[in-house]
Each structure stands twice: as C-alpha cells, then as structure tokens.
Amino acid sequence: MTFAYKIPECQTSPSDFSTMGGLSHVYFAQTWFDRMIAHVIAGLPNEACGLFAGTGEQVETLYALTNADPTPQSYLVEPREHFQAFKDSREKGQELLGCFHSHVRSQAYPSMTDVRQAAYPDWAYVIVSLQEEVSVVRAFRIVDEQIREISILVKDISVEDTGSHVR
Amino acid sequence: MQEATVAVEVQLPAQLREFVDGQTVIEGTGVTVGEVLRDIVGRYPALEEGLGLKGDDIPKYVNIYLDDEDIRYLDKFETSVSNGSQVVIMPAVAGG
Numbered sequence: 104m105t106f107a108y109k110i111p112e113c114q115t116s117p118s119d120f121s122t123m124g125g126l127s128h129v130y131f132a133q134t135w136f137d138r139m140i141a142h143v144i145a146g147l148p149n150e151a152c153g154l155f156a157g158t159g160e161q162v163e164t165l166y167a168l169t170n171a172d173p174t175p176q177s178y179l180v181e182p183r184e185h186f187q188a189f190k191d192s193r194e195k196g197q198e199l200l201g202c203f204h205s206h207v208r209s210q211a212y213p214s215m216t217d218v219r220q221a222a223y224p225d226w227a228y229v230i231v232s233l234q235e236e237v238s239v240v241r242a243f244r245i246v247d248e249q250i251r252e253i254s255i256l257v258k259d260i261s262v263e264d265t266g267s268h269v270r
Numbered sequence: 271m272q273e274a275t276v277a278v279e280v281q282l283p284a285q286l287r288e289f290v291d292g293q294t295v296i297e298g299t300g301v302t303v304g305e306v307l308r309d310i311v312g313r314y315p316a317l318e319e320g321l322g323l324k325g326d327d328i329p330k331y332v333n334i335y336l337d338d339e340d341i342r343y344l345d346k347f348e349t350s351v352s353n354g355s356q357v358v359i360m361p362a363v364a365g366g
C-alpha cells in the first residue's frame with residue numbers, strides 16, 4: 104500500500120553548504136520512500152522512526168525501526184536495533200546516512216528537541232509531517248545547532264529488498 | 271574466582287574525538303565496562319561531560335554496546351569485560 108506525499112522544493116542553495124561539507128542531497132528508491140511513509144503512518148498516533156544506509160548520497164537500505172520513546176512528540180531509535188542497523192550496513196559495505204521520523208502535529212521542520220538531540224552532523228535528518236492528509240517530507244542537516252535543508256530525490260529504481268529484517 | 275583486569279578497545283563516535291586527541295579507538299583497562307570507561311575518563315576528563323556520564327545510570331541518549339549488545343540488557347556498567355571485548359559508544363538517535 105502506498106500513501107500520498109509531497110516533497111516541497113528545497114529552500115537551501117548549494118552554496119549554503121560551503122562551510123558544512125557532507126551530504127547536500129539524498130536519493131531514495133521509490134520502494135524505500137514508500138516504506139518509510141507507510142512505517143510512520145503505522146506508528147500513529149505516536150511518532151515513528153528509522154534509519155537508512157547507503158553509499159554516497161544514495162539510500163540503499165531502509166531500516167524501519169521501533170520508537171523506544173513512543174509519544175506524539177518524541178522518538179528514540181531502539182538502541183539494539185540501532186546497533187543492528189549499524190552492523191548490517193557495514194556488512195553490506197554501506198554506512199548509515201541518516202534517520203527519519205514523523206511529526207504528528209507539526210510541520211516537517213526540526214523541532215528544538217530535534218536540534219538539541221542531533222548527534223550526527225553528517226547525517227540527513229528526514230522529517231515526515233503527518234499533520235495534513237498528504238504527508239510532507241523534507242530533509243535537513245543539523246550541524247552545531249544550525250539547520251540546513253537538503254534536497255530529496257525519489258527515483259523509481261528497483262532495490263534489493265533486504266532492509267527490514269532488522270526489525 | 272578473581273576477575274582479571276583486562277585492556278579493552280573502546281570505539282568512540284566522531285563528535286567525541288576532539289576530547290581524546292582525535293583518536294577513534296581508545297584502550298581502557300578494568301574488570302567491568304564501568305571501570306574501563308572510568309579509566310579512559312581519568313585520562314581524558316573532558317570526555318566525561320561529552321558522554322554525559324555523571325551518576326551510576328547510563329545516560330538515556332548514549333548507547334554503550336559490549337560485543338554487539340546494549341549494556342542496558344546486560345549488567346549495565348557492572349558488565350564484565352574479557353580479553354578481546356569491544357566497547358562501542360554511539361549517541362542515541364532521538365528527538366521530538
């Protein structure tokens with residue numbers, strides 16, 4: 104089952120990354136993107152979360168994981184699943200590229216909590232807002248409490264469907 | 271049986287490396303995970319705040335793994351280490 108979503112145009116120009124380095128785009132296969140949306144909708148009324156791995160800017164594995172702090176305004180990727188995803192991605196020659204979580208009643212923009220807790224400056228932080236009927240998805244880098252939006256590209260390519268076994 | 275003090279490798283996340291002269295893996299000695307970490311923090315005191323290690327509890331937003339298992343599911347900081355054990359520290363992925 105797939106759900107409707109929209110990805111607003113990224114508001115950051117590439118030059119905003121001149122001092123940050125690292126990812127300025129993130130590419131998803133349609134399969135992974137659909138699975139991410141389905142996972143966060145399944146997590147309602149609470150936030151839901153997961154991780155993704157790949158090489159470069161290409162997401163090659165999506166991990167739909169358990170929210171160990173499940174409320175409508177908090178998430179915590181279950182620590183054992185976090186480690187399993189880390190190990191699994193390394194075994195595949197990939198690395199963790201980022202995480203995703205939902206906002207149940209707010210925009211697809213990092214909250215103060217998100218900014219305070221952002222411990223991975225190289226990662227893409229994908230936020231799926233479920234406050235309206237059509238999900239809105241945006242991605243950000245969060246470096247030294249500074250937020251920069253990055254582009255999301257969804258490609259209709261086939262992927263080896265191996266990501267979810269961690270769960 | 272007396273448990274022996276052993277040297278254990280501790281893998282640190284990128285953002286804590288500034289506290290340990292840029293190292294990614296650092297060796298600590300002790301009988302338990304807690305002792306190994308105290309040994310390292312003794313040598314690099316700035317790391318204590320970076321890790322958020324204050325009391326006896328594992329900070330909510332720091333995950334500490336011994337040989338692939340979260341020490342919260344073992345004996346927490348009292349978990350025994352053995353020769354060749356590997357400790358991995360990762361900040362939790364969390365927010366709101």
Ligand SMILES: [Zn+2]
Pocket residue numbers: 204205206212213214217230365366
């Ligand atoms: Zn959030």
